[in-house]
Amino acid sequence: MVSEIVQKIGNECMKSDVPAFAVGDTLDVHVKIREGEKERVQLYSGVVIARDGGGGTESFTVRRVSHGVGVERVFPVHSPYIDKIVVLRSAFVRRAKLYYQRQLTGKKARLKEKILTKKA
Amino acid sequence: MNGLIGKKLGMTQIFDAEGRRVAVTVIAAGPCVVVQRKTQASDGYDAVQLGYGTQKASRMTKAEIGVCTKAGVEPQRVLREFSCSSTDEVAVGALVTASVFDGVKYVDVIGTTKGRGFAGVMKKHDMGGGRMTHGGHSKRRVGSIGQCSYPARVAKGQRMPGHMGNVRVTQQSLKLLDVRGAENLLLVQGAVPGANGGLVIVKKALKKAGAA
Numbered sequence: 001m002v003s004e005i006v007q008k009i010g011n012e013c014m015k016s017d018v019p020a021f022a023v024g025d026t027l028d029v030h031v032k033i034r035e036g037e038k039e040r041v042q043l044y045s046g047v048v049i050a051r052d053g054g055g056g057t058e059s060f061t062v063r064r065v066s067h068g069v070g071v072e073r074v075f076p077v078h079s080p081y082i083d084k085i086v087v088l089r090s091a092f093v094r095r096a097k098l099y100y101q102r103q104l105t106g107k108k109a110r111l112k113e114k115i116l117t118k119k120a
Numbered sequence: 121m122n123g124l125i126g127k128k129l130g131m132t133q134i135f136d137a138e139g140r141r142v143a144v145t146v147i148a149a150g151p152c153v154v155v156q157r158k159t160q161a162s163d164g165y166d167a168v169q170l171g172y173g174t175q176k177a178s179r180m181t182k183a184e185i186g187v188c189t190k191a192g193v194e195p196q197r198v199l200r201e202f203s204c205s206s207t208d209e210v211a212v213g214a215l216v217t218a219s220v221f222d223g224v225k226y227v228d229v230i231g232t233t234k235g236r237g238f239a240g241v242m243k244k245h246d247m248g249g250g251r252m253t254h255g256g257h258s259k260r261r262v263g264s265i266g267q268c269s270y271p272a273r274v275a276k277g278q279r280m281p282g283h284m285g286n287v288r289v290t291q292q293s294l295k296l297l298d299v300r301g302a303e304n305l306l307l308v309q310g311a312v313p314g315a316n317g318g319l320v321i322v323k324k325a326l327k328k329a330g331a332a
Contacts, residue, residue, distance in 0.1 A: 003129045003316065005305065006146045010132035057133050080139040 011056040015078050019085055021060075023048050024093035024111055029062060029075060030083035041083050044073060047091075047111065049098035051077075063101060065109075070102060090114040121210065121220050123202045123323035124149040125172035126306070128231065130316045134307065136297065144297060147229070147306040149218045149322050154210050155191045155199060166206045170216060171196025200321060219301030226325035227306070228292045231313035235286035245279040289313040293325045 021027060029044045046064030049072070053059055058077040063070060075082060091111035101109055126149035136142050156169035169187070175197035177185055188195050191212045204210065221227065241247040241262050250258035262281070266274045291313055298307035312320060 002132075003146070005148070005303075006130040006132050009134065009144075009146055009305075009307065013135050076135075076141055078135075079141070080135055 007055065013078050013080075014056045017084075018077055019087055021048060021085065021087050022090065023051060023096055023098060024091035024114075025087050026089040026091075027062060028086040028088060029073075030085070031075075032081050032083050045088070046071075046073075047098070047101070049101055050096070063098075065105070121168055121202060121204050121208060121216060123321060124216065124218065124220060125152050125170055125198050125200050126150060126304075126320050126322055128312055128314055128316055128318050128320050129305075131311065134297070142297065142309055143311070144307045144309055145229075145312040147308060147312065147320060147322060148304055149221070149306045150216055150304050151218075152216045153191075153193050153196065154212050154214045154216060155187055155193060155196060157210055157212055158201070160206055166204055166208075167201045168204050168208070168210050169199055169201045171199050173197035198319060202323070217301055218299055218304040218306055221296060221299045221306060221322070221324070222301065224296055224299070224324055226293045226328035227296045227308060228290055228323045228325050229294055229308060229312045230288060230290045230321040230323070231318055233285045233287055233289050233313045234315050236284040238282065239284035240281045241279060244281065244284045247279070293328050 025048050027045060027048060031042050031044055033040055033042050044062065044064070046062040048060055049063045050061040051058065052061075056078055059074050060077060061072055061074050063072045065071070090113070092114050093111060098111075126147045129146040129148050131143060131145050133141050133143050150172070152170040152172050154168055155171045158165060158167040158169065160166055171188070171193060173196065174194045177195045180188075180195055184199060185195060187199070193213055236243065240260050242249045242260050247262070249260045250256045250263060252259055262279075265278050265280070291311075294312070295309035296306060297309050298305075300306075306322060308322075314320060
């Protein structure tokens with residue numbers, strides 16, 4: 001069991017502006033990149049295939065296929081390097097970890113999109 | 121004063137000033153009470169004896185109770201000595217908090233490692249073991265421990281199975297990332313010997329005296 005004090009220290013870095021996103025969502029992750037003195041924002045978009053952990057130590061894995069090569073990046077949810085996260089699409093998924101996506105390409109790798117109905 | 125008695129609370133992670141994710145161990149260091157001040161004149165060396173945590177008097181030896189009563193403090197659960205310089209003005213009965221580590225960059229942490237019981241050589245000494253298939257006869261065993269008629273004995277220091285863990289270990293020069301004097305907490309980068317809740321002794325790093 002994690003001590004309450006330890007948990008509190010781990011949660012200190014939590015950001016309040018992280019949008020709600022789930023496994024299967026397609027995201028735009030705006031990542032801050034430092035080049036020497038300058039800092040710029042790079043876009044990394046892909047499908048969330050896993051969320052791990054909780055509280056301040058939570059991380060998520062974003063998979064995309066870039067030039068025919070699968071790329072996965074793991075980000076801490078509350079990383080100061082993340083400028084912002086934009087949810088583009090959501091999908092119906094039936095499991096918490098979409099590692100099966102690694103074996104699939106093309107049409108087989110599609111996810112069933114969830115059409116979000118606007119609440120009044 | 122060069123150290124404190126504390127308790128390992130557990131591990132978590134924080135983001136450092138550069139945004140990197142760092143694994144940290146949280147140690148509840150102190151508050152400790154000064155039980156005895158040993159001096160060159162009376163004891164032949166300079167040291168401070170600190171006490172940590174309270175204990176029922178019935179669970180202590182008469183000698184320990186005597187030390188505590190003389191200092192006018194509650195019976196202390198743990199008593200440990202820390203070296204100090206002869207010029208250090210420390211009053212007996214004074215409270216020492218984690219703020220003694222203010223401005224310190226590196227610490228040594230002493231703890232008792234988790235006991236692993238009677239362990240084999242693969243776990244204890246990181247040996248390779250034999251092959252698992254194709255008729256392997258020494259799957260997780262030591263294998264050969266020496267030659268035959270010469271030298272006709274096993275070399276001293278031959279690594280063999282046996283008890284592993286539950287020994288006092290000092291982890292030197294760990295980065296001290298944060299000192300929270302008010303809450304008596306220390307955040308140390310990386311792992312520290314022992315289980316959560318275990319007793320640890322934190323000292324200013326011996327080999328980083330210049331950097332501190």
